[in-house]
Amino acid sequence: MFTTRPELVGTHGMVASTHWLASGAGMAVLEDGGNAFDAAVAAGFVLQVVEPHLNGPGGEVPVVFAAAGETTPRVLCGQGVAPAAASIGHYRDLGLGLVPGSGLLAATVPGAWDGWLTLLRDYGTKSLRDVLGYAIGYARDGFPMLERASATIGLVAELFREHWTSSAALWLSGGQAPRPGERFRNPKLADTWEWLLAAGEAAGSDREAQIEAARRAWSQGFVAAQVEEFCRTAYRDDSGRDHAGLLTGEDMAGWQASYEDAVTADFGDWTVAKVGAWSQGPVLLQQLLLLEGFADRLSYVDGVPTAETVHLAVECAKLAFADREAWYGDSGDVPLGTLLSREYAEARRGLVGDTASLELRPGSPDGLKAVLAGHVLAGSPVAGEEGGGALGEPTVSRTGAVKGDTVHVDVVDRWGNLVSATPSGGWLQSSPTIPSLGFCLGSRAQMFWLDEGLPNSLAPGKRPRITLSPSLALREGLPALAFGTPGGDQQDQWQLGFWLAHTVGGLNLQEAIDSPMWHTNAFPSSFYPRGWTPGEVVVESRLGAEAIGSLRERGHSVLDSGAWTLGRMSAVARDARDGLLRGAANPRGNQGYAAGR
Numbered sequence: 001m002f003t004t005r006p007e008l009v010g011t012h013g014m015v016a017s018t019h020w021l022a023s024g025a026g027m028a029v030l031e032d033g034g035n036a037f038d039a040a041v042a043a044g045f046v047l048q049v050v051e052p053h054l055n056g057p058g059g060e061v062p063v064v065f066a067a068a069g070e071t072t073p074r075v076l077c078g079q080g081v082a083p084a085a086a087s088i089g090h091y092r093d094l095g096l097g098l099v100p101g102s103g104l105l106a107a108t109v110p111g112a113w114d115g116w117l118t119l120l121r122d123y124g125t126k127s128l129r130d131v132l133g134y135a136i137g138y139a140r141d142g143f144p145m146l147e148r149a150s151a152t153i154g155l156v157a158e159l160f161r162e163h164w165t166s167s168a169a170l171w172l173s174g175g176q177a178p179r180p181g182e183r184f185r186n187p188k189l190a191d192t193w194e195w196l197l198a199a200g201e202a203a204g205s206d207r208e209a210q211i212e213a214a215r216r217a218w219s220q221g222f223v224a225a226q227v228e229e230f231c232r233t234a235y236r237d238d239s240g241r242d243h244a245g246l247l248t249g250e251d252m253a254g255w256q257a258s259y260e261d262a263v264t265a266d267f268g269d270w271t272v273a274k275v276g277a278w279s280q281g282p283v284l285l286q287q288l289l290l291l292e293g294f295a296d297r298l299s300y301v302d303g304v305p306t307a308e309t310v311h312l313a314v315e316c317a318k319l320a321f322a323d324r325e326a327w328y329g330d331s332g333d334v335p336l337g338t339l340l341s342r343e344y345a346e347a348r349r350g351l352v353g354d355t356a357s358l359e360l361r362p363g364s365p366d367g368l369k370a371v372l373a374g375h376v377l378a379g380s381p382v383a384g385e386e387g388g389g390a391l392g393e394p395t396v397s398r399t400g401a402v403k404g405d406t407v408h409v410d411v412v413d414r415w416g417n418l419v420s421a422t423p424s425g426g427w428l429q430s431s432p433t434i435p436s437l438g439f440c441l442g443s444r445a446q447m448f449w450l451d452e453g454l455p456n457s458l459a460p461g462k463r464p465r466i467t468l469s470p471s472l473a474l475r476e477g478l479p480a481l482a483f484g485t486p487g488g489d490q491q492d493q494w495q496l497g498f499w500l501a502h503t504v505g506g507l508n509l510q511e512a513i514d515s516p517m518w519h520t521n522a523f524p525s526s527f528y529p530r531g532w533t534p535g536e537v538v539v540e541s542r543l544g545a546e547a548i549g550s551l552r553e554r555g556h557s558v559l560d561s562g563a564w565t566l567g568r569m570s571a572v573a574r575d576a577r578d579g580l581l582r583g584a585a586n587p588r589g590n591q592g593y594a595a596g597r
Helices: 020-031 036-050 090-095 112-123 128-141 147-155 158-164 165-171 187-201 207-219 222-230 247-251 280-294 307-327 342-349 488-503 509-514 545-553
Strands: 007-009 013-017 061-066 072-079 259-262 263-267 270-274 411-413 418-421 471-474 478-483 517-522 538-539 557-560 571-572 579-586 593-596
Touching: 007 013, 007 538, 007 593, 013 020, 013 036, 013 571, 020 036, 020 411, 020 593, 036 061, 036 112, 036 128, 036 411, 036 418, 061 270, 061 488, 072 112, 112 128, 112 207, 112 342, 128 207, 128 557, 147 158, 158 165, 187 207, 187 222, 207 222, 207 247, 222 247, 259 342, 263 545, 270 280, 280 307, 280 342, 280 488, 280 538, 307 488, 307 517, 307 538, 307 545, 411 478, 411 571, 411 579, 418 471, 418 478, 488 509, 488 517, 509 571, 509 579, 538 545, 545 557, 571 593
Parallel strands: 013 579, 538 557
Antiparallel strands: 007 579, 013 411, 013 593, 061 072, 061 418, 072 259, 263 270, 270 471, 411 418, 471 478, 478 571, 517 538, 571 579, 579 593
């Protein structure tokens, strides 16, 4: 099996993320005596600075984790809710059939700050200054601009110049995007963080008291006030028109991050843990349950999946994602127990044939009848087409070109703490920069439907059904593996490919990440303008001409995206038998790295 890098092995700690600077910051925290939670928070804040086209302070973060000595994985929900004024009627009165993919109308309550600080307070050991200092340093002193970040800024430069002038002031120099590799600074963001730190430290020397004060300073102080004032002005969005926002300081003050049990399913000596059905997380479990019945037909040859393996995985993905479309969301009762039952999987498995299916086929758990959004039933543009004048979620195009979208970080420490987090939102291109803060709001509300009565219908105080989907796995009941990837709707398909390569193909973490990836676009996108392409499968060319030809013979519309184009996986692991730690990260895009010793 060809592999691009060695799988890291050590005993002290491992950090794997989508950017080397974040991995380095996380490892520095571990070297300074911090634990995996401290390291994850430090890395998460650095990612907001160095991958600004993929996440930011105005975004969100779901985390799945297992604390040392505990065998029950938990989830931290750092996903904010829709504002109190965000009713379906309001958007319909504006003549909108979808929530725009960018601009202020698409903003939910920013959840990342409170999410990271809540995790630090309850499971970390370091002070807020200890973990936030790395990000402040990069914001104030500068960081090398990524090629993809520069390209993203170039794509929206005209929008910035004509409509989002505060973004132009921050991201353009002389009207042009910064050059790749150029040292870039965001001193206003550094000022905002320093102000929050000062507010926290004014509460005294107690670590938890400082964190609590900094949380309040965000949601009830200067930041919330600036957000509310900024949202009163109308700005251009993906609809091609100008709209003001709905988010208020009261919305921010009324929300806080929360904990819940992870959703799990058992597979032999493995237990896989995911975020609940307010995310797409359970689709990975549904895919694995469906594939159980095809275990004797799944195989890898020299680290490459066979055409049969890819076909079965794609067909099972179509069924699982059709259920996601019909049943997942925060605005209705999700029959998750049935959806994740082996009886239900067995019944659905009969729909998998030897040729590609071209229909969206949600099931009927507990005899319920699936109801889909009118936009889906009426048909929609091909996935990857743009709308309006701005950029919504800059996710994977239908041709397989990765335009970015999100970030990811995994950490394991010598005590056995295991953390997987997928931060996102608040990208520099999601909405105009708030000049007094140095960051912009997110656009996660675009994932709601403007139809009444659906599990994912827009409603005040509800979470959008997000694609962010970190993963954790236990082996023989003990936390053993944390993994995940950016990629929007593709996250739980690329994670499936990694999982199969590791558990079926027998590849180590790095080899499994390097193994050829694939995904299908044969279900509605979660992002504006919500397109999809029945029958389409995107593959890396390293799958091989014979396998690609076999897939086409089975009726799949196959797009060859190139050799190294799909997925940005990271993974860390701990072997309970000998305490050895492992780490690996994605070579695609030349920026993901693992660090450890």
